[in-house]
Amino acid sequence: MNAPFISADAYFTDVMREIGALPMPERTQLSRRSILKIGVAGGAGLVLAFQIGGAGKAMAAAPPVKGEFVPNAFLRVAPSGRILIYSKSPEIGQGIKTAFPLIIAEELDAAWTDVDIEQAPINPAVYGRQSAGGSRSIPQSWDQLRQAGAAARAMLVSAAAKDLRVPVSELTTADSEVIHQASGRKIGYGDLAIKAAAQPVPDVKALKLKTRDQYKLIGRSFGGVDNAGIVTGKPLYGIDLKIPGMVYATYTKCPAVGGKVASANLDAIKKLPGVKDAFVLEGNGLVAELMPGVAILADSTWAAFRAKSALQVKWDESDASKDSWSATVAKAKDLAGRNGNEEIVKTGDFDGAYKGAVKKVEAFYSYPFVAHATMEPMNCTAHFKGDSAEIWAGTQTPERILSSTAKMLGLAENKVTVHQIRAGGGFGRRLVNDYAAEAIAISKQAGGIPVKLTWTREDDMAHDFFRPGGFHSFKAGLDANGKMVALSDHFITFTADGKAPVTGGNIPKEEFPFPMMTDAVLTQTMLPLMTPTGAWRAPRSNTNAFAFQSFLHEVSAAAGRDHVEFLLELLGEARWLVPGNDGALNTGRAAGVIKLAAEKAGWGRSLPKGRGLGMAFYFSHAGHFAETAEVSVDANNKVTVHKVIVVGDIGPIINMSSSINQTEGAVIDGISTMNLELSIEKGRIGEGNFDEYPIMRITGIPEVETHFIQSEYAPTGLGEPALPPVAPAVANAVFMATGKRIRQMPFFKALSTQASA
Amino acid sequence: MITLTVNGRAVEVDDSDPSTPLLWVLRDTLDLVGTKYGCGVGQCGACTVHINNVPMRSCSTPISAAAGQRITTIEGLAKDDGTLTAVQKAWIDLDVAQCGYCQAGQIMTATALLRKNPKPTDEQINTAMFGNLCRCGTYIRIKQAINAASESIAKGGVA
Ligand code: FES
Ligand code: FES
Numbered sequence: 001m002n003a004p005f006i007s008a009d010a011y012f013t014d015v016m017r018e019i020g021a022l023p024m025p026e027r028t029q030l031s032r033r034s035i036l037k038i039g040v041a042g043g044a045g046l047v048l049a050f051q052i053g054g055a056g057k058a059m060a061a062a063p064p065v066k067g068e069f070v071p072n073a074f075l076r077v078a079p080s081g082r083i084l085i086y087s088k089s090p091e092i093g094q095g096i097k098t099a100f101p102l103i104i105a106e107e108l109d110a111a112w113t114d115v116d117i118e119q120a121p122i123n124p125a126v127y128g129r130q131s132a133g134g135s136r137s138i139p140q141s142w143d144q145l146r147q148a149g150a151a152a153r154a155m156l157v158s159a160a161a162k163d164l165r166v167p168v169s170e171l172t173t174a175d176s177e178v179i180h181q182a183s184g185r186k187i188g189y190g191d192l193a194i195k196a197a198a199q200p201v202p203d204v205k206a207l208k209l210k211t212r213d214q215y216k217l218i219g220r221s222f223g224g225v226d227n228a229g230i231v232t233g234k235p236l237y238g239i240d241l242k243i244p245g246m247v248y249a250t251y252t253k254c255p256a257v258g259g260k261v262a263s264a265n266l267d268a269i270k271k272l273p274g275v276k277d278a279f280v281l282e283g284n285g286l287v288a289e290l291m292p293g294v295a296i297l298a299d300s301t302w303a304a305f306r307a308k309s310a311l312q313v314k315w316d317e318s319d320a321s322k323d324s325w326s327a328t329v330a331k332a333k334d335l336a337g338r339n340g341n342e343e344i345v346k347t348g349d350f351d352g353a354y355k356g357a358v359k360k361v362e363a364f365y366s367y368p369f370v371a372h373a374t375m376e377p378m379n380c381t382a383h384f385k386g387d388s389a390e391i392w393a394g395t396q397t398p399e400r401i402l403s404s405t406a407k408m409l410g411l412a413e414n415k416v417t418v419h420q421i422r423a424g425g426g427f428g429r430r431l432v433n434d435y436a437a438e439a440i441a442i443s444k445q446a447g448g449i450p451v452k453l454t455w456t457r458e459d460d461m462a463h464d465f466f467r468p469g470g471f472h473s474f475k476a477g478l479d480a481n482g483k484m485v486a487l488s489d490h491f492i493t494f495t496a497d498g499k500a501p502v503t504g505g506n507i508p509k510e511e512f513p514f515p516m517m518t519d520a521v522l523t524q525t526m527l528p529l530m531t532p533t534g535a536w537r538a539p540r541s542n543t544n545a546f547a548f549q550s551f552l553h554e555v556s557a558a559a560g561r562d563h564v565e566f567l568l569e570l571l572g573e574a575r576w577l578v579p580g581n582d583g584a585l586n587t588g589r590a591a592g593v594i595k596l597a598a599e600k601a602g603w604g605r606s607l608p609k610g611r612g613l614g615m616a617f618y619f620s621h622a623g624h625f626a627e628t629a630e631v632s633v634d635a636n637n638k639v640t641v642h643k644v645i646v647v648g649d650i651g652p653i654i655n656m657s658s659s660i661n662q663t664e665g666a667v668i669d670g671i672s673t674m675n676l677e678l679s680i681e682k683g684r685i686g687e688g689n690f691d692e693y694p695i696m697r698i699t700g701i702p703e704v705e706t707h708f709i710q711s712e713y714a715p716t717g718l719g720e721p722a723l724p725p726v727a728p729a730v731a732n733a734v735f736m737a738t739g740k741r742i743r744q745m746p747f748f749k750a751l752s753t754q755a756s757a
Numbered sequence: 758m759i760t761l762t763v764n765g766r767a768v769e770v771d772d773s774d775p776s777t778p779l780l781w782v783l784r785d786t787l788d789l790v791g792t793k794y795g796c797g798v799g800q801c802g803a804c805t806v807h808i809n810n811v812p813m814r815s816c817s818t819p820i821s822a823a824a825g826q827r828i829t830t831i832e833g834l835a836k837d838d839g840t841l842t843a844v845q846k847a848w849i850d851l852d853v854a855q856c857g858y859c860q861a862g863q864i865m866t867a868t869a870l871l872r873k874n875p876k877p878t879d880e881q882i883n884t885a886m887f888g889n890l891c892r893c894g895t896y897i898r899i900k901q902a903i904n905a906a907s908e909s910i911a912k913g914g915v916a
Contacts, residue, residue: 375859
């Protein structure tokens with residue numbers, strides 16, 4: 001079979017639309033404001049559910065048991081007083097399984113100790129978006145979750161009003177109780193369950209949501225809801241799953257993407273101890289789904305891994321990737337200095353302004369491909385049952401598994417059940433469910449037995465959707481006052497389809513500071529690429545931030561100006577960059593985080609010799625972040641980051657503990673990744689395991705100080721936006737300490753090969 | 758068959774391949790899945806267990822070498838009545854985990870450290886924990902939790 005090779009970019013475009021990181025096309029948009037309606041009456045009480053867009057099926061996560069109050073698909077109150085809250089989206093370490101229920105519990109006015117939490121079933125018709133990506137979970141669900149809690153609370157209060165024969169206006173709530181202050185009477189939510197179930201569901205517009213000063217839970221610190229299970233080793237992750245009759249599988253694909261199986265020693269493999277079967281899958285040519293490979297089924301993970309190491313496959317690489325990073329670097333250096341063939345921004349007259357500049361700065365920045373390397377390798381358990389399918393997966397996009405599996409197997413979507421399971425890390429890797437497609441295809445070809453597919457670490461490194469490398473060739477001109485009057489960037493990136501940049505390798509025309517410039521040009525060159533790329537924590541931003549925020553510091557340094565003052569001048573007066581879009585850059589919020597970071601860092605203080613303080617600002621995923629780094633560099637060019645100060649404005653914080661944890665993690669991820677690289681030759685990733693891809697260990701971690709400006713805007717996500725400013729803050733600090741300018745990731749290479757600027 | 762003593766219980770396991778890593782016998786045969794697979798080559802520490810109180814990488818320990826030794830996994834730290842150790846409690850109190858996947862290994866290594874050295878210096882913590890990767894970057898809280906557990910042990914807590 002000769003399936004055509006199809007890159008993952010179309011898949012990502014779709015996912016990004018779905019998660020709201022890109023605008024939707026004409027296709028029906030799910031209404032963000034969900035409408036509450038009365039559902040079907042059940043024998044045990046009323047089943048009420050959310051309806052989305054007015055046309056969805058009303059249903060609760062599970063049928064109510066006698067005496068329960070199930071106002072909608074998000075929560076149920078038992079007569080005992082226990083409150084079960086369903087968290088609708090996947091937990092990948094970002095803390096959403098705690099944050100979502102906190103929002104519901106806040107409006108419900110529940111005592112947190114009364115709350116139990118479960119993952120919701122995957123049913124986008126009921127829950128709307130059920131994915132984790134783009135730091136969009138909180139902003140997209142904020143209204144919906146608050147309404148779910150507030151509607152339940154209103155019904156409980158109405159029930160109590162009837163019970164106590166007092167008007168609703170005389171009642172308040174706190175800690176899972178309705179209180180009649182005047183008489184001192186209180187009724188627990190559990191005691192109200194049966195009566196509340198008989199109350200009409202309030203109109204969503206009539207719901208009174210709390211104001212911020214009324215919050216009792218939101219903004220405080222709460223431990224992760226799975227913490228007890230984590231510290232005692234409970235089976236929480238996909239890789240921990242065991243279902244009756246299950247066999248263990250591995251899957252081996254061509255190390256150069258696009259290669260097909262010419263032949264394999266299947267007969268020898270089948271004779272190995274513990275091996276039950278081995279066969280070839282042709283795949284469907286979609287990198288985001290099923291590429292050709294060899295499946296081995298065995299009676300344990302080890303038997304499967306052991307057999308895999310004896311597997312010999314002859315690959316047909318006629319259509320496979322021949323990508324080479326070293327050739328790409330040479331090509332990009334060649335292209336540097338000229339303009340790209342595609343214009344992204346052109347305002348005013350760059351050439352004229354540059355010619356007239358009294359001082360000129362030119363620089364070439366580069367960064368390599370990197371891997372996600374989540375701690376839990378890709379894995380999935382799947383059972384093809386002929387006319388239906390069941391899948392268990394740690395994934396960021398469970399609803400995509402539902403639709404793609406149904407399509408791949410030719411089943412109706414309601415014949416596919418997907419269970420979302422806690423994932424040992426995501427960072428964007430688990431937006432793609434190739435491992436799930438493999439697991440279900442293996443289960444099907446094996447005759448419908450349940451299969452747990454586990455990737456080895458080496459599989460995981462080889463078959464990622466990588467953060468693409470890239471190159472920026474900058475020019476800037478300064479006038480006599482040290483003002484930047486001309487700016488150009490030739491951005492060299494990649495394309496898989498010849499039309500658009502690969503996922504994670506683009507640059508938007510709003511890239512700061514282009515909208516602030518009168519005479520500027522941004523051009524692009526796209527080099528062909530087959531290596532799959534994807535969304536890596538703050539896609540495009542994590543690399544563009546390094547290039548732009550470092551170069552801006554080069555410019556301010558060339559002008560002899562203070563960098564903070566230079567940035568603030570660029571930002572100008574407080575305004576929304578795209579009026580009416582509160583997901584856009586707000587220069588006032590930007591200035592706010594920069595000023596506070598400078599103040600907290602003691603900006604301008606004198607530092608001991610060999611130390612430097614650097615600053616970078618970046619706006620991404622609706623979050624405004626400024627970060628300072630204090631570093632020292634030793635005689636061997638080893639950089640020590642002593643302290644990083646992070647100031648972020650993402651509106652109000654939901655869970656302070658996990659927000660600080662996320663921020664510290666982003667800083668460490670940023671420092672770790674600024675020193676990582678993958679080599680690609682002959683279409684193959686050169687690095688196989690952590691010995692060759694040394695992510696940061698506990699030594700050398702900096703002190704991290706986190707501050708949030710909890711502005712009045714609606715809250716936005718934190719999984720990503722704290723990461724992009726880290727690397728440029730460190731690079732700028734290294735310049736302040738040594739006069740050496742880092743223009744290349746990995747940083748250690750830049751320092752070992754570059755002389756003083 | 759060989760006998761492994763895991764969390765105080767003796768179990769007989771198939772030894773037709775004595776080179777089978779202890780990790781997979783724990784996970785697939787004994788259903789003790791708290792011990793995690795991260796790399797399989799001794800690089801990440803996710804698979805850390807105690808063998809005779811020493812933290813060992815179960816992915817790189819063949820069952821032949823584990824036979825007859827005292828093996829403790831993350832599931833065996835808490836008392837039978839569910840009482841957690843000082844280290845486990847500190848991990849909860851400081852809300853250390855993000856994805857949590859590495860944390861069983863981190864806790865096993867930290868526990869072995871504190872049992873041997875209840876008041877470790879920062880340097881000693883770094884040395885002991887160096888082999889345990891955390892992709893989510895929770896190292897700051899890991900250190901805080903080790904220090905908190907150390908304080909609680911000084912007040913009579915059990916590591
Ligand atoms: S799995 Fe054993 S050290 Fe990584
Ligand atoms: S908490 Fe995710 S790897 Fe450590």
